[in-house]
Amino acid sequence: MTTLNVRDGAGPVAGPATAAAGAWSGPVLTAIARTVVALGRALLIAVPVLLVSTFITFMLGGLTKQDPASLVLGDSGTPADVARMREVFGLDKPLLLRYLLWLWRALHGDLGSSWFTKIPVAQSIAQRLPVSLSVAVGALLIAVVLGGVFGILAAVRQGGWLDRTVTVITSVLGTVPGFITAIALITVFSLFVPVLPSGGWVPPSAGLLKWTSFLLLPTVSLSLDAAADVARQLRTGMAGTLHENYIVGAQVRGLPGWRIVLTHALRNGAGPAVAVLGMHVPRLIGGAVIVETVFALPGIGSLTKDAALGGDVPVVQGALLVTIGLVLISSVLVNVLLVKLRPAARREI
Amino acid sequence: MSTLPDSATAVPAAANAAGEPGRETLLSVRGLRVSAADGSELVHGVDFEIPRGSAVGLVGESGSGKTLTCRSVLGLLPVGVEVTGGEISLRGTELTALPAAEWVRLRGTDLAAVFQDPASYLNPSITVGAQLAEVLRVKTGLARRAARSRAVELLHAMGLHRPEHVYTQYPFELSGGMLQRVLIAVSIAAEPELLIADEATTALDVTVQAEVLELLAELRRDRGLTLIVVSHDLAVISQVCDTVHVFREGSIVEAGTTRQVLRAPRHPYTLELIENHERFGIDRVRKQRSQR
Numbered sequence: 001m002t003t004l005n006v007r008d009g010a011g012p013v014a015g016p017a018t019a020a021a022g023a024w025s026g027p028v029l030t031a032i033a034r035t036v037v038a039l040g041r042a043l044l045i046a047v048p049v050l051l052v053s054t055f056i057t058f059m060l061g062g063l064t065k066q067d068p069a070s071l072v073l074g075d076s077g078t079p080a081d082v083a084r085m086r087e088v089f090g091l092d093k094p095l096l097l098r099y100l101l102w103l104w105r106a107l108h109g110d111l112g113s114s115w116f117t118k119i120p121v122a123q124s125i126a127q128r129l130p131v132s133l134s135v136a137v138g139a140l141l142i143a144v145v146l147g148g149v150f151g152i153l154a155a156v157r158q159g160g161w162l163d164r165t166v167t168v169i170t171s172v173l174g175t176v177p178g179f180i181t182a183i184a185l186i187t188v189f190s191l192f193v194p195v196l197p198s199g200g201w202v203p204p205s206a207g208l209l210k211w212t213s214f215l216l217l218p219t220v221s222l223s224l225d226a227a228a229d230v231a232r233q234l235r236t237g238m239a240g241t242l243h244e245n246y247i248v249g250a251q252v253r254g255l256p257g258w259r260i261v262l263t264h265a266l267r268n269g270a271g272p273a274v275a276v277l278g279m280h281v282p283r284l285i286g287g288a289v290i291v292e293t294v295f296a297l298p299g300i301g302s303l304t305k306d307a308a309l310g311g312d313v314p315v316v317q318g319a320l321l322v323t324i325g326l327v328l329i330s331s332v333l334v335n336v337l338l339v340k341l342r343p344a345a346r347r348e349i
Numbered sequence: 350m351s352t353l354p355d356s357a358t359a360v361p362a363a364a365n366a367a368g369e370p371g372r373e374t375l376l377s378v379r380g381l382r383v384s385a386a387d388g389s390e391l392v393h394g395v396d397f398e399i400p401r402g403s404a405v406g407l408v409g410e411s412g413s414g415k416t417l418t419c420r421s422v423l424g425l426l427p428v429g430v431e432v433t434g435g436e437i438s439l440r441g442t443e444l445t446a447l448p449a450a451e452w453v454r455l456r457g458t459d460l461a462a463v464f465q466d467p468a469s470y471l472n473p474s475i476t477v478g479a480q481l482a483e484v485l486r487v488k489t490g491l492a493r494r495a496a497r498s499r500a501v502e503l504l505h506a507m508g509l510h511r512p513e514h515v516y517t518q519y520p521f522e523l524s525g526g527m528l529q530r531v532l533i534a535v536s537i538a539a540e541p542e543l544l545i546a547d548e549a550t551t552a553l554d555v556t557v558q559a560e561v562l563e564l565l566a567e568l569r570r571d572r573g574l575t576l577i578v579v580s581h582d583l584a585v586i587s588q589v590c591d592t593v594h595v596f597r598e599g600s601i602v603e604a605g606t607t608r609q610v611l612r613a614p615r616h617p618y619t620l621e622l623i624e625n626h627e628r629f630g631i632d633r634v635r636k637q638r639s640q641r
Binding site: 030245249251252253254256257259263264267341343 | 423449454455458461464469475519520532536538539
């Protein structure tokens with residue numbers, strides 16, 4: 001009886017307090033939990049991918065018949081020198097052990113040094129990463145803005161002249177390789193109307209305007225096919241959502257047209273475009289070799305290319321590690337963003 | 350037609366308000382014609398008047414033009430379908446030639462609607478509370494925080510338990526009856542005068558249907574909301590409405606007070622509708638009514 005009384009007495013007191021605390025914090029917590037779960041799931045995929053891909057590149061480096069030791073020493077090296085050099089490089093050890101050693105050091109921030117120049121790999125990467133990142137981020141921004149604006153406009157004006165024009169232009173841009181665009185842009189903006197430099201690089205410390213002028217052509221030529229893909233995916237995705245009942249529902253509530261398009265339709269129609277943008281990120285960072293070559297940019301792409309041609313395994317490994325890392329980060333971000341955009345679809349991912 | 354001798358309907362309180370004679374007309378539809386793009390006419394000159402504070406039923410089988418009539422009133426006809434004749438006036442304002450911006454202003458604050466399949470009329474990716482608060486912010490100019498607490502109040506007023514919890518849920522987390530209550534909250538958030546319930550209870554099971562109809566009757570009584578109830582189901586109409594218009598093939602074939610129409614149908618089609626319904630329990634409602 002007494003216990004019953006206590007419970008009765010405590011009930012109303014505890015009730016409102018927990019209700020008030022649980023009312024707002026509970027849902028916020030579940031929202032955070034959803035993000036954490038998405039993040040965790042993405043990392044669960046990312047770590048094995050990172051291990052497998054670095055192992056494969058390590059194997060490929062090890063399987064080539066190139067002997068870096070004799071390459072470094074040149075023709076004058078005696079067999080004894082080569083053997084000593086192999087020991088220094090650790091080439092006398094079995095491949096798997098070398099990989100594990102490299103991994104162990106890499107985990108501690110030591111990516112080793114170039115076999116040829118002796119420059120620490122981390123230092124070369126630190127020099128070149130800002131170049132690659134600024135081009136990639138610039139290209140991403142252009143792709144999002146151009147692709148976003150034209151994709152949305154085409155979807156809203158379905159079947160109109162704007163929609164058809166966007167379809168034609170995106171189809172053309174989607175098939176033209178980046179280096180053709182690059183050469184075309186150089187021809188127009190550096191030769192016919194010489195307003196922009198045809199290549200090279202200055203750091204932002206040399207003046208933001210100058211930095212931008214060197215950055216503009218490479219970013220644009222790198223971004224156009226991503227922009228075209230984003231526009232196409234966004235147009236298709238939004239065209240579908242604009243026919244949904246909840247759009248009529250939003251109209252019945254008297255919400256303004258732009259708000260319906262930008263919040264209600266965009267949110268549900270942007271998924272494919274975001275996914276496609278995520279798939280373009282590897283191309284923008286690691287795959288920018290050609291554009292970096294055309295514009296003589298000292299980025300990660302050209303570092304990887306030069307090292308791979310010379311057989312400089314530590315540099316290739318380090319550059320790939322950074323590229324793969326960036327790609328994985330972007331795919332994690334994309335997955336988290338997709339879950340945030342469409343919570344109802346989280347079971348599909 | 351506007352004076353109702355049978356005020357003692359299934360919802361007595363609502364009927365009291367409806368009993369006052371000489372109420373002003375809120376919405377009047379005159380000779381409304383709606384045609385498809387290929388030139389075929391779908392609604393052939395429909396006339397009716399909705400007195401302020403009344404509940405009017407539009408009944409008929411699917412394809413009879415009742416939904417197109419409502420969509421015309423809302424200015425949201427499907428692509429390729431348009432009003433080709435007649436007038437729709439809301440408190441004397443002609444709606445058929447209204448510019449798009451005026452429609453946006455009018456919807457939500459003067460006219461509102463709820464439809465069948467409530468889940469599809471809410472954005473699946475936004476919590477129901479945020480969608481309700483959005484209407485409050487955009488249409489009534491409330492600040493974010495105020496909109497949130499007002500939204501919770503509204504959800505509570507719609508008879509939803511734990512409104513704070515419901516606020517944070519996504520449409521896929523709620524049942525059909527709860528979603529229809531949420532949609533009703535969303536549609537009346539900016540305090541419109543006229544609510545169109547187009548087959549709003551059709552997809553719900555009978556118990557929930559009765560509860561939602563009771564909610565609509567309550568809103569009419571407490572907030573002076575004028576109702577247009579569209580249904581193929583005479584039982585739904587008889588539970589809420591004081592007058593009824595029977596649609597068939599794009600025209601109104603019979604109109605009158607609900608009691609008149611149900612007890613002494615003049616048109617053979619109405620008679621057929623009622624006979625079809627007898628097996629499903631409307632019989633009982635009619636008996637109750639004739640005893641009074």
